[in-house]
Amino acid sequence: MATPIDHADCQQPTVQTGVWVDEHDWLHRIFKSAENRSPKFRFPDLLGACVSLAVGCEDGQQRLVEYLETRLTLRDPKTERRSCDIWSAQFDQLMQAHRAAWNRFPNPMFELDQITTACVAIAMVHTDGPAQVLHQARLNLLERAQARRVATN
Secondary structure, three states, rough: OOOHHHHHHOOOOOOEEEEEEHHHHHHHHHHHOOOOOOOOOOOHHHHHHHHHHHHOOOOOHHHHHHHHHHOOOHOOOOOOOOEEEEEHHHHHHHHHHHHHHHOOOOOOOOOOHHHHHHHHHHHHOOOOOOHHHHHHHHHHHHOOOOOOOHHHH
């Protein structure tokens, strides 16, 4: 029987994206926090959890667009960015948002790093944001494990 270690070389890929520095710093604090243990989630997990939380809820698209149009547009567009990896499943969610009607002509077009940043910012405003991100990271890990199991059977 194959084990997860046997499949270490064929793990699901990650994709690189950008996050604005304030939101990256918040993710870094979660990464370093004492609550992030067993397992210790890394940036692809934490960023992916923020994306899942932001776009996965019923009013997610509305909250995302509202944040982009009313908050992010007021920030300096030259704000420093940090590179981050994200799991391909959550990158697909970002691409769906990027291709959505609200992001097409004649509406203003938001770039991928702006949408990614907005997903983190939405998670930041929750009173229990870090705990929700860690919980969602666990759910995303479970989903990846189940997908691997189905793929090997």
